Protein backbone atom coordinates (compact mmCIF):
# COMPACT_ATOMS: atom_id res chain seq x y z
CA UNK A 471 0.00 0.00 0.00
CA UNK A 472 2.72 2.49 0.98
CA UNK A 473 4.81 1.52 -2.05
CA UNK A 474 1.71 2.27 -4.14
CA UNK A 475 1.37 5.70 -2.46
CA UNK A 476 4.99 6.43 -3.26
CA UNK A 477 4.56 5.40 -6.88
CA UNK A 478 1.42 7.52 -7.20
CA UNK A 479 3.05 10.65 -5.81
CA UNK A 480 6.16 10.10 -7.94
CA UNK A 481 4.07 9.73 -11.06
CA UNK A 482 2.02 12.84 -10.28
CA UNK A 483 5.13 14.90 -9.39
CA UNK A 484 6.78 13.97 -12.68
CA UNK A 485 3.63 14.92 -14.61
CA UNK A 486 3.55 18.30 -12.79
CA UNK A 487 7.10 19.10 -13.89
CA UNK A 488 9.11 18.34 -10.71
CA UNK A 489 12.55 17.04 -11.68
CA UNK A 490 13.08 14.65 -8.74
CA UNK A 491 11.49 13.29 -5.58
CA UNK A 492 13.05 11.72 -2.53
CA UNK A 493 11.70 10.71 0.87
CA UNK A 494 13.24 11.00 4.35
CA UNK A 495 11.98 9.97 7.78
CA UNK A 496 10.56 13.00 9.62
CA UNK A 497 11.97 12.21 13.08
CA UNK A 498 15.67 12.51 12.52
CA UNK A 499 18.49 14.39 14.26
CA UNK A 500 19.35 17.47 12.23
CA UNK A 501 22.55 18.14 14.16
CA UNK A 502 23.57 21.42 15.79
CA UNK A 503 24.16 23.33 12.47
CA UNK A 504 21.11 25.58 12.58
CA UNK A 505 21.25 26.35 16.33
CA UNK A 506 24.94 27.27 16.08
CA UNK A 507 24.32 29.43 13.02
CA UNK A 508 21.56 31.32 14.85
CA UNK A 509 23.53 31.58 18.11
CA UNK A 510 26.37 33.23 16.15
CA UNK A 511 23.89 35.76 14.73
CA UNK A 512 24.52 34.64 11.12
CA UNK A 513 20.82 35.17 10.36
CA UNK A 514 21.34 38.97 10.53
CA UNK A 515 17.91 40.52 11.24
CA UNK A 516 15.80 37.58 9.98
CA UNK A 517 14.26 37.12 13.43
CA UNK A 518 11.56 34.82 12.05
CA UNK A 519 14.29 32.19 11.78
CA UNK A 520 14.70 32.23 15.57
CA UNK A 521 10.94 31.96 16.04
CA UNK A 522 10.84 28.97 13.65
CA UNK A 523 13.65 27.08 15.42
CA UNK A 524 11.52 24.75 17.62
CA UNK A 525 9.32 23.76 14.66
CA UNK A 526 12.35 23.37 12.37
CA UNK A 527 13.92 20.96 14.86
CA UNK A 528 10.68 19.05 15.46
CA UNK A 529 8.36 18.55 12.45
CA UNK A 530 5.78 17.09 14.86
CA UNK A 531 5.05 20.72 15.86
CA UNK A 532 4.24 21.51 12.22
CA UNK A 533 2.12 18.42 11.54
CA UNK A 534 1.13 16.20 14.49
CA UNK A 535 1.64 12.54 13.56
CA UNK A 536 4.11 13.34 10.77
CA UNK A 537 6.16 10.32 9.65
CA UNK A 538 7.76 11.24 6.33
CA UNK A 539 9.13 14.28 4.54
CA UNK A 540 8.80 14.16 0.77
CA UNK A 541 11.34 16.47 -0.90
CA UNK A 542 11.02 17.67 -4.47
CA UNK A 543 13.17 19.67 -6.87
CA UNK A 544 11.81 22.01 -9.54
CA UNK A 545 14.41 23.31 -12.00
CA UNK A 546 14.85 26.97 -12.91
CA UNK A 547 16.91 28.40 -15.81
CA UNK A 548 20.67 27.97 -15.90
CA UNK A 549 21.14 30.89 -18.24
CA UNK A 550 21.36 34.51 -17.12
CA UNK A 551 18.81 36.17 -19.42
CA UNK A 552 19.69 39.80 -18.77
CA UNK A 553 21.15 41.58 -21.78
CA UNK A 554 21.51 44.94 -19.96
CA UNK A 555 24.05 45.33 -17.13
CA UNK A 556 22.81 44.38 -13.66
CA UNK A 557 22.55 40.75 -12.60
CA UNK A 558 19.32 39.13 -11.38
CA UNK A 559 19.50 35.73 -9.64
CA UNK A 560 18.29 33.02 -11.97
CA UNK A 561 15.60 31.83 -9.55
CA UNK A 562 13.92 35.26 -9.70
CA UNK A 563 13.88 35.87 -13.45
CA UNK A 564 10.29 34.77 -14.08
CA UNK A 565 7.07 34.36 -12.11
CA UNK A 566 6.86 33.98 -8.34
CA UNK A 567 7.74 30.33 -7.64
CA UNK A 568 5.76 30.31 -4.38
CA UNK A 569 2.54 30.72 -6.38
CA UNK A 570 3.66 28.53 -9.26
CA UNK A 571 4.49 25.59 -7.01
CA UNK A 572 1.62 26.01 -4.51
CA UNK A 573 -0.97 24.69 -6.98
CA UNK A 574 1.21 21.74 -7.93
CA UNK A 575 1.82 20.87 -4.27
CA UNK A 576 -1.94 21.03 -3.62
CA UNK A 577 -2.39 18.39 -6.36
CA UNK A 578 0.19 16.14 -4.68
CA UNK A 579 -1.53 16.68 -1.32
CA UNK A 580 -4.73 15.40 -2.89
CA UNK A 581 -2.98 12.31 -4.29
CA UNK A 582 -1.58 11.46 -0.84
CA UNK A 583 -4.95 12.08 0.86
CA UNK A 584 -6.33 9.29 -1.30
CA UNK A 585 -3.98 6.93 0.60
CA UNK A 586 -5.17 8.27 3.97
CA UNK A 587 -2.39 10.79 4.57
CA UNK A 588 -2.61 14.25 6.08
CA UNK A 589 -0.14 16.70 4.65
CA UNK A 590 1.42 20.15 4.93
CA UNK A 591 3.24 21.51 1.89
CA UNK A 592 5.88 24.24 1.63
CA UNK A 593 8.35 25.80 -0.72
CA UNK A 594 10.69 28.28 0.95
CA UNK A 595 7.71 29.33 3.02
CA UNK A 596 7.61 27.18 6.13
CA UNK A 597 9.56 25.95 9.15
CA UNK A 598 11.24 23.03 7.37
CA UNK A 599 15.00 22.52 6.89
CA UNK A 600 14.61 22.01 3.18
CA UNK A 601 18.27 21.50 2.32
CA UNK A 602 18.82 19.11 5.20
CA UNK A 603 15.82 16.95 4.27
CA UNK A 604 16.63 17.09 0.54
CA UNK A 605 20.12 15.74 1.26
CA UNK A 606 18.76 13.13 3.66
CA UNK A 607 16.22 12.08 1.01
CA UNK A 608 19.07 11.32 -1.40
CA UNK A 609 18.42 14.14 -3.88
CA UNK A 610 22.00 15.42 -3.74
CA UNK A 611 24.58 16.65 -1.23
CA UNK A 612 25.19 19.94 0.58
CA UNK A 613 27.98 21.65 -1.32
CA UNK A 614 30.52 24.11 0.02
CA UNK A 615 28.19 26.83 -1.26
CA UNK A 616 25.65 25.53 1.29
CA UNK A 617 23.23 24.51 -1.46
CA UNK A 618 21.78 21.17 -2.46
CA UNK A 619 23.91 20.02 -5.40
CA UNK A 620 22.65 17.20 -7.64
CA UNK A 621 24.88 14.97 -9.75
CA UNK A 622 22.53 15.63 -12.68
CA UNK A 623 21.32 19.21 -12.67
CA UNK A 624 23.57 20.88 -10.09
CA UNK A 625 22.03 23.43 -7.72
CA UNK A 626 19.80 25.53 -9.98
CA UNK A 627 16.52 24.27 -8.54
CA UNK A 628 13.85 25.17 -6.00
CA UNK A 629 13.18 22.77 -3.16
CA UNK A 630 9.65 21.94 -2.03
CA UNK A 631 8.62 19.82 0.93
CA UNK A 632 5.57 17.77 1.85
CA UNK A 633 5.22 16.64 5.44
CA UNK A 634 2.92 13.63 5.58
CA UNK A 635 1.53 11.30 8.22
CA UNK A 636 2.11 8.36 5.83
CA UNK A 637 5.10 6.10 6.49
CA UNK A 638 6.57 5.79 3.00
CA UNK A 639 9.64 3.90 1.71
CA UNK A 640 12.72 6.07 2.44
CA UNK A 641 15.74 6.92 0.28
CA UNK A 642 19.40 6.85 1.31
CA UNK A 643 21.66 9.92 1.33
CA UNK A 644 24.38 10.12 -1.32
CA UNK A 645 28.08 10.87 -0.70
CA UNK A 646 29.35 14.45 -0.95
CA UNK A 647 31.07 14.94 -4.32
CA UNK A 648 32.68 18.37 -3.84
CA UNK A 649 36.07 16.66 -3.41
CA UNK A 650 38.90 19.20 -3.13
CA UNK A 651 37.02 21.86 -5.11
CA UNK A 652 36.58 25.25 -3.39
CA UNK A 653 35.53 27.34 -6.37
CA UNK A 654 32.35 28.63 -4.71
CA UNK A 655 34.18 29.85 -1.60
CA UNK A 656 36.80 31.54 -3.77
CA UNK A 657 34.20 33.17 -6.04
CA UNK A 658 32.05 34.65 -3.27
CA UNK A 659 32.49 38.45 -3.58
CA UNK A 660 32.06 39.00 0.19
CA UNK A 661 33.75 35.89 1.67
CA UNK A 662 30.40 34.82 3.13
CA UNK A 663 30.88 31.04 2.80
CA UNK A 664 32.23 28.93 5.67
CA UNK A 665 31.47 25.38 6.85
CA UNK A 666 28.99 24.60 4.06
CA UNK A 667 26.68 27.53 4.73
CA UNK A 668 26.67 31.23 4.18
CA UNK A 669 26.73 33.99 6.76
CA UNK A 670 23.72 36.12 5.84
CA UNK A 671 25.41 39.17 7.38
CA UNK A 672 27.84 39.11 4.46
CA UNK A 673 25.71 37.55 1.70
CA UNK A 674 24.69 39.75 -1.25
CA UNK A 675 21.51 37.74 -1.61
CA UNK A 676 20.52 38.87 1.89
CA UNK A 677 21.54 42.48 1.32
CA UNK A 678 19.84 42.88 -2.07
CA UNK A 679 16.61 41.04 -1.08
CA UNK A 680 15.93 40.52 2.61
CA UNK A 681 17.70 43.33 4.46
CA UNK A 682 15.60 46.08 6.01
CA UNK A 683 18.62 48.31 6.64
CA UNK A 684 21.07 50.07 4.35
CA UNK A 685 23.97 48.07 2.89
CA UNK A 686 27.19 48.68 4.86
CA UNK A 687 30.04 50.29 2.88
CA UNK A 688 32.22 47.14 2.66
CA UNK A 689 29.32 45.11 1.20
CA UNK A 690 28.35 47.98 -1.13
CA UNK A 691 31.94 48.04 -2.39
CA UNK A 692 31.64 44.30 -3.25
CA UNK A 693 28.14 44.56 -4.78
CA UNK A 694 29.48 44.67 -8.35
CA UNK A 695 26.65 44.15 -10.85
CA UNK A 696 24.28 42.43 -8.40
CA UNK A 697 20.84 43.98 -8.73
CA UNK A 698 18.73 41.27 -7.08
CA UNK A 699 20.12 38.14 -5.40
CA UNK A 700 23.46 36.54 -6.23
CA UNK A 701 24.48 33.41 -8.10
CA UNK A 702 28.26 33.83 -7.89
CA UNK A 703 28.72 30.69 -5.76
CA UNK A 704 26.65 28.67 -8.24
CA UNK A 705 28.00 30.04 -11.54
CA UNK A 706 31.44 28.57 -10.85
CA UNK A 707 30.21 25.15 -9.69
CA UNK A 708 31.26 22.40 -12.13
CA UNK A 709 28.00 20.55 -11.43
CA UNK A 710 26.07 23.49 -12.94
CA UNK A 711 27.70 23.21 -16.36
CA UNK A 712 25.13 22.65 -19.13
CA UNK A 713 24.68 19.00 -20.08
CA UNK A 714 23.56 17.55 -23.41
CA UNK A 715 20.57 15.87 -21.70
CA UNK A 716 19.30 19.08 -20.01
CA UNK A 717 15.53 19.39 -20.31
CA UNK A 718 13.85 22.71 -21.14
CA UNK A 719 12.67 24.53 -18.01
CA UNK A 720 9.16 25.77 -17.23
CA UNK A 721 8.61 28.86 -19.44
CA UNK A 722 6.90 30.64 -16.50
CA UNK A 723 10.37 30.93 -14.95
CA UNK A 724 11.95 32.72 -17.93
CA UNK A 725 12.58 36.47 -17.90
CA UNK A 726 10.16 38.62 -19.90
CA UNK A 727 11.97 40.50 -22.70
CA UNK A 728 11.12 44.08 -21.49
CA UNK A 729 12.84 43.51 -18.14
CA UNK A 730 15.87 41.76 -19.66
CA UNK A 731 16.81 44.94 -21.52
CA UNK A 732 16.30 47.58 -18.77
CA UNK A 733 19.51 49.15 -17.52
CA UNK A 734 20.14 49.87 -13.81
CA UNK A 735 19.89 53.61 -14.68
CA UNK A 736 16.33 53.11 -15.99
CA UNK A 737 15.40 50.82 -13.06
CA UNK A 738 16.63 53.44 -10.58
CA UNK A 739 14.17 55.94 -12.11
CA UNK A 740 11.06 53.69 -12.36
CA UNK A 741 7.73 55.12 -11.21
CA UNK A 742 5.55 53.06 -8.84
CA UNK A 743 3.14 52.34 -11.74
CA UNK A 744 5.96 51.15 -14.00
CA UNK A 745 7.33 48.99 -11.16
CA UNK A 746 3.93 47.33 -10.67
CA UNK A 747 3.38 46.66 -14.36
CA UNK A 748 6.87 45.17 -14.78
CA UNK A 749 7.07 43.11 -11.58
CA UNK A 750 3.55 42.16 -10.42
CA UNK A 751 3.52 38.38 -9.83
CA UNK A 752 7.34 38.10 -9.69
CA UNK A 753 9.68 37.59 -6.70
CA UNK A 754 11.18 41.03 -7.36
CA UNK A 755 7.94 42.78 -6.40
CA UNK A 756 8.41 41.51 -2.84
CA UNK A 757 11.33 43.83 -2.13
CA UNK A 758 9.41 46.93 -3.26
CA UNK A 759 10.50 49.81 -5.46
CA UNK A 760 12.71 51.71 -2.95
CA UNK A 761 14.90 48.64 -2.30
CA UNK A 762 15.22 47.88 -6.03
CA UNK A 763 16.14 51.51 -6.68
CA UNK A 764 18.78 51.44 -3.92
CA UNK A 765 20.25 48.25 -5.43
CA UNK A 766 20.27 49.82 -8.92
CA UNK A 767 21.84 53.02 -7.59
CA UNK A 768 24.54 50.91 -5.89
CA UNK A 769 25.54 49.65 -9.34
CA UNK A 770 25.33 52.94 -11.22
CA UNK A 771 27.03 55.10 -8.55
CA UNK A 772 30.28 53.13 -8.51
CA UNK A 773 33.35 55.23 -9.33
CA UNK A 774 34.25 54.39 -12.94
Ligand code: B12
Nearest residue numbers: 503504507559594600602616617618628629668675699700
Ligand atom coordinates in the same frame (compact mmCIF):
# COMPACT_ATOMS: atom_id res chain seq x y z
C1 B12 B 1 17.22 31.86 5.18
C2 B12 B 1 17.49 31.46 3.75
C3 B12 B 1 18.41 32.24 3.04
C4 B12 B 1 19.24 33.34 3.69
C5 B12 B 1 20.38 32.69 4.52
C6 B12 B 1 21.27 31.72 3.72
C7 B12 B 1 21.68 30.47 4.50
N1 B12 B 1 22.90 30.40 4.91
O1 B12 B 1 20.87 29.61 4.75
C8 B12 B 1 19.71 34.16 2.44
C9 B12 B 1 18.74 35.30 2.21
C10 B12 B 1 21.12 34.75 2.53
C11 B12 B 1 19.56 33.11 1.35
C12 B12 B 1 20.26 33.15 0.16
C13 B12 B 1 20.09 32.22 -0.86
N2 B12 B 1 19.13 31.27 -0.96
CO1 B12 B 1 17.99 30.77 0.53
N3 B12 B 1 16.93 30.08 1.91
C14 B12 B 1 16.82 30.37 3.17
C15 B12 B 1 15.83 29.40 3.86
C16 B12 B 1 14.49 30.12 4.05
C17 B12 B 1 16.32 28.85 5.21
C18 B12 B 1 17.77 28.32 5.14
C19 B12 B 1 18.35 28.09 6.51
O2 B12 B 1 17.67 27.62 7.39
N4 B12 B 1 19.63 28.44 6.68
C20 B12 B 1 20.36 28.25 7.89
C21 B12 B 1 21.29 27.06 7.71
C22 B12 B 1 22.23 26.84 8.89
O3 B12 B 1 20.41 25.97 7.67
P1 B12 B 1 20.37 24.92 6.44
O4 B12 B 1 20.96 25.55 5.24
O5 B12 B 1 19.01 24.37 6.34
O6 B12 B 1 21.44 23.91 7.01
C23 B12 B 1 21.06 22.65 7.42
C24 B12 B 1 21.76 21.62 6.56
O7 B12 B 1 22.59 22.26 5.62
C25 B12 B 1 22.48 20.82 7.59
N5 B12 B 1 23.89 20.65 7.26
C26 B12 B 1 24.89 21.53 7.28
N6 B12 B 1 26.02 20.93 6.98
C27 B12 B 1 25.75 19.62 6.77
C28 B12 B 1 26.54 18.55 6.42
C29 B12 B 1 25.95 17.28 6.25
C30 B12 B 1 26.79 16.14 5.91
C31 B12 B 1 24.54 17.13 6.43
C32 B12 B 1 23.87 15.82 6.23
C33 B12 B 1 23.77 18.22 6.79
C34 B12 B 1 24.38 19.44 6.94
O8 B12 B 1 22.36 21.38 8.88
C35 B12 B 1 21.61 22.54 8.82
C36 B12 B 1 20.50 22.46 9.86
O9 B12 B 1 19.45 21.63 9.51
C37 B12 B 1 15.73 28.23 2.81
C38 B12 B 1 14.36 27.52 2.73
C39 B12 B 1 14.18 26.55 3.89
N7 B12 B 1 13.05 26.63 4.55
O10 B12 B 1 15.04 25.73 4.17
C40 B12 B 1 16.08 28.96 1.48
C41 B12 B 1 16.90 28.19 0.41
C42 B12 B 1 18.00 27.47 1.13
N8 B12 B 1 17.47 29.24 -0.42
C43 B12 B 1 17.58 28.92 -1.65
C44 B12 B 1 18.23 29.73 -2.63
C45 B12 B 1 18.00 29.37 -4.10
C46 B12 B 1 19.06 30.79 -2.24
C47 B12 B 1 20.01 31.62 -3.14
C48 B12 B 1 20.74 30.78 -4.18
C49 B12 B 1 19.20 32.77 -3.81
C50 B12 B 1 20.00 33.70 -4.72
N9 B12 B 1 20.39 33.28 -5.89
O11 B12 B 1 20.21 34.84 -4.36
C51 B12 B 1 20.99 32.22 -2.08
C52 B12 B 1 22.19 31.29 -1.84
C53 B12 B 1 23.02 31.65 -0.67
C54 B12 B 1 23.82 30.44 -0.13
N10 B12 B 1 24.97 30.19 -0.70
O12 B12 B 1 23.33 29.74 0.78
C55 B12 B 1 17.01 27.53 -1.93
C56 B12 B 1 18.16 26.54 -2.13
C57 B12 B 1 17.97 25.52 -3.24
C58 B12 B 1 19.15 24.55 -3.28
N11 B12 B 1 19.47 24.02 -4.45
O13 B12 B 1 19.77 24.27 -2.29
C59 B12 B 1 16.14 27.28 -0.64
C60 B12 B 1 16.08 25.83 -0.20
C61 B12 B 1 14.73 27.83 -0.95
C62 B12 B 1 13.90 26.86 -1.82
N12 B12 B 1 12.86 26.25 -1.25
O14 B12 B 1 14.19 26.63 -2.97
N13 B12 B 1 18.69 32.13 1.70
Ligand code: SF4
Nearest residue numbers: 658673674700702703
Ligand atom coordinates in the same frame (compact mmCIF):
# COMPACT_ATOMS: atom_id res chain seq x y z
S1 SF4 C 1 24.97 34.17 -2.84
FE1 SF4 C 1 26.74 35.49 -3.44
S2 SF4 C 1 27.33 36.61 -1.60
FE2 SF4 C 1 25.96 34.91 -0.94
S3 SF4 C 1 27.34 33.21 -0.42
FE3 SF4 C 1 26.83 32.94 -2.61
S4 SF4 C 1 28.45 34.06 -3.74
FE4 SF4 C 1 28.54 34.74 -1.59
Ligand code: SF4
Nearest residue numbers: 613614648651654707
Ligand atom coordinates in the same frame (compact mmCIF):
# COMPACT_ATOMS: atom_id res chain seq x y z
S1 SF4 D 1 31.83 24.87 -6.56
FE1 SF4 D 1 32.98 23.05 -5.94
S2 SF4 D 1 33.02 23.11 -3.68
FE2 SF4 D 1 31.42 24.53 -4.37
S3 SF4 D 1 29.53 23.33 -4.33
FE3 SF4 D 1 30.35 23.18 -6.42
S4 SF4 D 1 31.63 21.30 -6.40
FE4 SF4 D 1 31.24 21.86 -4.24
